[in-house]
Amino acid sequence: MAQSGDSAESPPPPIHPPESAEAWVGPLVAMLVVQTAVSFLSRIPPTLAPTLGPRVGWPAESVGYLTALISGGSIFVLLLAAPLQRRLGSMRTLQIGMALGVAGALLCALPSAGAPVVGSLIIGLSIGPPSTAGMDVLQRYAPPSHRNLLFSVKQAGVPLGGVAAGLLLPGAAQWLGLEGAILVAAALGAAALSAVQPWRRRVDAQRDRTLRLRWRHFGSMDALRRPLQTLVAMPGMRRMGIVGGCLATGQSTWFAFLVTYLVSQLGWSLVAAGGQFALMQTVSVLGRPLAGFASDRLGDGLRVLRWMAAASALTTLAFAFCTPAWPAWAVVTLSVLGGLTVASWNGVLFAEMARIAPRESLNEAMAGATLLLLIAYVMAAVLFSVVLAVGGGYRLAFVMVAALTSVALWPLTTQAHP
Numbered sequence: 210m211a212q213s214g215d216s217a218e219s220p221p222p223p224i225h226p227p228e229s230a231e232a233w234v235g236p237l238v239a240m241l242v243v244q245t246a247v248s249f250l251s252r253i254p255p256t257l258a259p260t261l262g263p264r265v266g267w268p269a270e271s272v273g274y275l276t277a278l279i280s281g282g283s284i285f286v287l288l289l290a291a292p293l294q295r296r297l298g299s300m301r302t303l304q305i306g307m308a309l310g311v312a313g314a315l316l317c318a319l320p321s322a323g324a325p326v327v328g329s330l331i332i333g334l335s336i337g338p339p340s341t342a343g344m345d346v347l348q349r350y351a352p353p354s355h356r357n358l359l360f361s362v363k364q365a366g367v368p369l370g371g372v373a374a375g376l377l378l379p380g381a382a383q384w385l386g387l388e389g390a391i392l393v394a395a396a397l398g399a400a401a402l403s404a405v406q407p408w409r410r411r412v413d414a415q416r417d418r419t420l421r422l423r424w425r426h427f428g429s430m431d432a433l434r435r436p437l438q439t440l441v442a443m444p445g446m447r448r449m450g451i452v453g454g455c456l457a458t459g460q461s462t463w464f465a466f467l468v469t470y471l472v473s474q475l476g477w478s479l480v481a482a483g484g485q486f487a488l489m490q491t492v493s494v495l496g497r498p499l500a501g502f503a504s505d506r507l508g509d510g511l512r513v514l515r516w517m518a519a520a521s522a523l524t525t526l527a528f529a530f531c532t533p534a535w536p537a538w539a540v541v542t543l544s545v546l547g548g549l550t551v552a553s554w555n556g557v558l559f560a561e562m563a564r565i566a567p568r569e570s571l572n573e574a575m576a577g578a579t580l581l582l583l584i585a586y587v588m589a590a591v592l593f594s595v596v597l598a599v600g601g602g603y604r605l606a607f608v609m610v611a612a613l614t615s616v617a618l619w620p621l622t623t624q625a626h627p
Contacts (some may be wrong), residue, residue: 236350239408240363243303244339246401248370250310250332251279253317253394254325255465256378256486259472259479260387265322269469273594275329276465280586282313282333283579299346300409303338304402310335311398318391337579339366348563348571357510360563361501361556368493368552371464373397375487379468379479440577445565448620450581452514453558455617457585459521459551462593462610463489463528466603467544474603475540476533485544492548497556510561515621517557520550522615529607551614589613 254261258272286306313331316324347356347363374394381390440446467489471482500517504510524546531540559575566574589610596606 235408236346237359237363239300239405240339240346241366241369242401242405243307244363244366245369245373246307246366246398247310247335247339248367249373250314250370250394250398251336252371252374252464252486253314253332253378253391254279254329256374256468256483257382257387257390258469259482260382261317261325264320264387265325267322269473270466270594270597272469273462273465273590273597275325276461276590277587277594278326278329279333279336280461280583280590282330283336283583284333284587285330286334286337298409299338300405304405304409306335306338307398307402308335311395311402314391314395314398318388318395337583355505356563357501357505357557357560358498359501360560361497364556364559365494365497367555368490368497368548371490371552372487372494375468375483375485375490379483383480436573436575436577436580438577439570439573440581443566443570443574446562446574446578448623449558449562449565450578451620452518452617453578453582454585455614456518456521456551456554456558457582458589459525459610459614460555461586461589462606463525463547463551465590466593470531470603471540474533475531475535485541488541489544489548489552492545493552496549496553500553501556501560504557504560510557510564511621513557514554514561515618517550517554518614518617518621520546521554522611524550525607525614526611529604529611 254272254275258275259269262269262271310332313328313333313335316328316331318324319328347360352359378390378394381393385393440450468479468482468486471477471485472479477485500513504513507513524543528543528547531543559578562575562578563571593606593610596609597603
């Protein structure tokens with residue numbers, strides 16, 4: 210990530226990822242735990258939207274704005290996390306992020322219209338570190354021969370968290386009430402924070418203990434400007450950033466609106482819709498490593514991304530035309546396809562970016578790419594909610610998302626291996 214302030218960034222130490230499984234399994238497990246916990250907390254609004262929104266006087270479709278706030282919090286953390294990551298280390302930065310996620314979840318339990326707004330923004334602060342600090346850890350420990358697979362395994366924590374949220378939270382809300390469900394989520398997040406502590410000393414051994422954190426290190430716009438400048442300066446990374454932004458449009462809207470769409474438009478119960486959300490995420494748990502394995506075997510991650518972009522657009526287009534008359538198996542089939550396509554491209558994309566970016570620019574380039582993805586998540590969720598608010602309906606909104614997703618095919622056809 211970009212470094213703020215006046216002090217110059219020292220060059221990173223040489224990276225020679227060990228091939229021995231004993232050397233990298235521990236850090237990989239820690240990153241998977243962190244990614245899963247953060248994802249679980251971020252799914253509180255979308256999986257509980259039909260209950261959470263009306264409780265504070267909002268329509269359920271307002272979940273798009275809460276999702277946008279979560280992604281917005283992730284953007285804000287880019288202004289703050291770089292000096293913390295350098296001084297405290299990647300693992301401690303991840304733990305701080307998880308603590309903020311737990312605090313944001315607890316705020317969402319308060320019976321106030323403003324509580325979900327502030328809570329969602331704070332939950333968003335926990336999402337940024339796994340993309341940057343987590344990438345730093347895997348880049349240091351993952352063997353090159355298995356890098357795409359291990360990046361995809363780490364990214365599988367995103368749908369794993371969604372599986373847990375879809376299966377646990379709607380049922381917990383039914384049995385324990387909304388507040389009880391959110392308290393369960395916060396407790397699980399706190400447990401994950403503690404679980405990764407044993408790896409902290411090893412992973413953060415190379416942190417800069419001499420850096421004295423000052424206020425000027427935080428909040429500099431250089432933390433946003435420098436990553437984007439680094440990204441734009443590399444044509445390959447720039448094209449991959451566009452790909453990620455287009456694919457993120459579909460992922461953002463599926464994750465944010467699936468439960469609400471099934472409940473409000475297709476007449477499903479909250480628990481059944483949560484189960485469908487969990488099914489899509491479960492398929493993605495398998496789909497992400499499978500996509501990484503395929504790209505490693507083919508030696509061509511770009512080809513895999515092209516397949517996934519085309520399939521994502523077609524699946525979203527079909528989803529736009531669901532009606533209550535459709536048989537349940539048809540909706541289930543689309544959810545499975547969505548899990549394999551819309552929800553499973555992340556690991557391959559990040560691995561391709563890590564492959565293209567020079568090591569000396571990796572952190573800033575990845576931060577720039579992450580920023581573009583987060584902006585796409587924000588804009589997609591807001592645009593979807595606006596279309597619904599003005600009466601455009603879910604069909605028009607999903608058709609627009611399918612069209613935007615298909616745009617990813619253009620840069621993927623012009624991106625060449627170096």
